[in-house]
Amino acid sequence: MGSEEPPRASLEFAESSVLEAIAPAASSTDIGEAFNSWDGTVEDEGASILPFVKQRHVLLFDELLPLCVVFRTPYLEDDTLKSYLDRLAVNLDVYALGTAPGPDQEAKALPKELIYSETIKDTNEPTIVLHQSDDTKHAYVIWKLKVPIARPQGRFHKPAIYFQPTAHLKPDMAAKKNESHDDYLPSRVPPALNLLQSFEHDPALAGIHPRLSAMRISKIAPSAPLAREMARPIKTGQRPLFRVVPPLMWRTRFAKLHTSVSDLSLMASLDIEIASYTTFNAKIKKVEMLLEGGEMKDLASLDSSTTYSPGDLLSYLYKATPDLNAEGTPALGSQGHVLALKIEADILVSEDCQPHVAIQWKTAVDFASEQQSNLIKTAHRLSSASHAGSIKSPDAVSAPDAQEQSAPSNAINVTLTISGPPKVHVGEPFHWDVFIVNRSDKVRRLAIMVIAKRKRDAHRPTSSASSIGGHGLDNKELLATAVLDENMVYGRQKGAKTESTELVCLTTDIRLGQLAPGSCYMADLKFIALAAGVQTVESVRVIDLATNETADIRDLPSIVAVEKGM
Numbered sequence: 001m002g003s004e005e006p007p008r009a010s011l012e013f014a015e016s017s018v019l020e021a022i023a024p025a026a027s028s029t030d031i032g033e034a035f036n037s038w039d040g041t042v043e044d045e046g047a048s049i050l051p052f053v054k055q056r057h058v059l060l061f062d063e064l065l066p067l068c069v070v071f072r073t074p075y076l077e078d079d080t081l082k083s084y085l086d087r088l089a090v091n092l093d094v095y096a097l098g099t100a101p102g103p104d105q106e107a108k109a110l111p112k113e114l115i116y117s118e119t120i121k122d123t124n125e126p127t128i129v130l131h132q133s134d135d136t137k138h139a140y141v142i143w144k145l146k147v148p149i150a151r152p153q154g155r156f157h158k159p160a161i162y163f164q165p166t167a168h169l170k171p172d173m174a175a176k177k178n179e180s181h182d183d184y185l186p187s188r189v190p191p192a193l194n195l196l197q198s199f200e201h202d203p204a205l206a207g208i209h210p211r212l213s214a215m216r217i218s219k220i221a222p223s224a225p226l227a228r229e230m231a232r233p234i235k236t237g238q239r240p241l242f243r244v245v246p247p248l249m250w251r252t253r254f255a256k257l258h259t260s261v262s263d264l265s266l267m268a269s270l271d272i273e274i275a276s277y278t279t280f281n282a283k284i285k286k287v288e289m290l291l292e293g294g295e296m297k298d299l300a301s302l303d304s305s306t307t308y309s310p311g312d313l314l315s316y317l318y319k320a321t322p323d324l325n326a327e328g329t330p331a332l333g334s335q336g337h338v339l340a341l342k343i344e345a346d347i348l349v350s351e352d353c354q355p356h357v358a359i360q361w362k363t364a365v366d367f368a369s370e371q372q373s374n375l376i377k378t379a380h381r382l383s384s385a386s387h388a389g390s391i392k393s394p395d396a397v398s399a400p401d402a403q404e405q406s407a408p409s410n411a412i413n414v415t416l417t418i419s420g421p422p423k424v425h426v427g428e429p430f431h432w433d434v435f436i437v438n439r440s441d442k443v444r445r446l447a448i449m450v451i452a453k454r455k456r457d458a459h460r461p462t463s464s465a466s467s468i469g470g471h472g473l474d475n476k477e478l479l480a481t482a483v484l485d486e487n488m489v490y491g492r493q494k495g496a497k498t499e500s501t502e503l504v505c506l507t508t509d510i511r512l513g514q515l516a517p518g519s520c521y522m523a524d525l526k527f528i529a530l531a532a533g534v535q536t537v538e539s540v541r542v543i544d545l546a547t548n549e550t551a552d553i554r555d556l557p558s559i560v561a562v563e564k565g566m
Contacts, residue, residue: 013084014169017073018049020237021092021163023065025054026352031068031142035129049237050140058278059161060347061246063149063355067092068142069120069165071234075130075137085141088234090120090167094147098156099241113152115161118145148358149244160241167234247280247347247357249273252339254320254365258442258517264330264367268296268318272343276311283307286344287316291365293332294322296339307348322367330367337365412544412551413440416448420557424529425564429506432525432557434540438515445545449509450525451538451552503535503559504528511545529561 024031031053038052048055049072059065069092076084097112120143127142149161195217196210255267270289274282285304289296300317308314320339323331330337343359417435424430438444506526515521529535536559539552 010169013073014234017071017234018237019069019071019090019165019167019234020049021165022048022050022053022068022070023056023059023163023242024068025056027066027354029053031127031129035131038131055240056242056353059149059242059244060355060357061149061151061244062357062359064358065147065149065355067145067147067163069145071141071167072138075139081139084169087170088167089170090143090165091117092120092145092147093117093164093166094161095164096152096156096159096161096244099158099160101157111154113154115150115152116147120145159244161244162239162241164239165236169234245275245278247275247278247282248343248345248359249275250341250343252341252363264324265319265321266365266367268320270316270318270341272314274308274310274312279310281307281309281348283346283348284314284343285346286342288342289318290340291320291322292338292340294320294337296320320365337367339363339365412444412542412549414438414444414446414542416540416542416553418540418553418556420559423560423562426529426532426561427564429526429528432527434523434525435520436512436515436523437520438517441517443517444515446512446515447509447543447545448523449541449543450505450507451541452505453536453538500531502529502531502533503537504530505537527559529559532561532563535559535561
């Protein structure tokens, strides 16, 4: 009969104990001191095992909740209680669920989701309180935990959470019988069957006695003579539902800066709103945005000691700059740059309850699309080629004055690529294709026009005696020389002749409107050749309509006009 006492004692211990999770309303509660003022009376039979501890009514998402797991058992001796606690395995699960069906859900199908699970480790030393009321004496074992209330993956209508602590009593490992540590060769046990015993008298073996134990063929698990005691679960107390709401709501937005093509920086704005339906004030302790593979520059920050009211909207501004590779594109690609957001705040629920909220959120940032990446690579190659040599590309637009090239603020900084047909026919219209890229750091409003080739007059006016024949040297009247020079007037009249036009531009001008930084535009110029031969134009002029800056491109394709049929 004495051998049956431990199972009966274990069964009694498991059946008479209760486990429950309690969320105290005060952020810092000393339950040990609260026991001194409790007389042990319980007004409601279904109340908590610690009815004197006031619990929270509303919990907050992203909150680090101080939670107490309380285990109550009838009074035992210290050594006996310690031996049972060593065999006790306690686990805590936190579930989220919707208390009402959503618009697209049925009333009978309300799913739940596990948002947190933890096994209380042996390193977490509990607080043990002995309390006696009337004729009953109980031992209370209290473990204190910090439970993060994470946001569930699913979308729940009117969400709530509940805590489900579980515990079971493991078998008593000290109740083993004295057995040998060598389970495969125990003492005074017949050996296994020799499978090669029939070949022992084979003359070909020349006196060799072969042996193959049957244990090497069929695996036999050792059966240690342990006390077969099933793990006994501990019953749990009440599991109240706690309403849960988000105290903070945030939104991030990104905008491209109006800079050059090589600058891939983004303007990031973070808006944090104090939830108005919670009626709780908040103190934002820390706001931090980090970029993996880049730099985040804080442009506008707020004071962390200010108390904000429900409905307040806070805005933070950052400049996100990615690391670039040798081609000028983002170093980690389109999805490699990860933005990490960290927000820490204290929610002022009451004077005693001020939960701490810690938010951590990550998202990938795409700094350049595939089309923009190809443009960046092209611009990077053109820029490298331009800086490598002293001769500029013929289609690069620069300021007319070479002395102003060192001041980039005075340059239009627009690249034009002009291409045309190798041969045209007289009397048939043809086109020049003009590809324009705005490589400056601001929006340009451009106009492009063609300057026709001008005839050079090689005549030089010469002095003539007849021009002053009727006037004395002392005559000091201010008269124009061209009017008095008869030789020049005669030469003009004699050499005056109608020159035929050989090339006509049918496009008066091209107006681009607003061309954003890094963007491009394709236009065409329409011409018609009226005579055979090599035709040219004076230049193609680029005009900035906002600043009236001009630049002339003179290195242009030649036009070879031939008669029809050639």
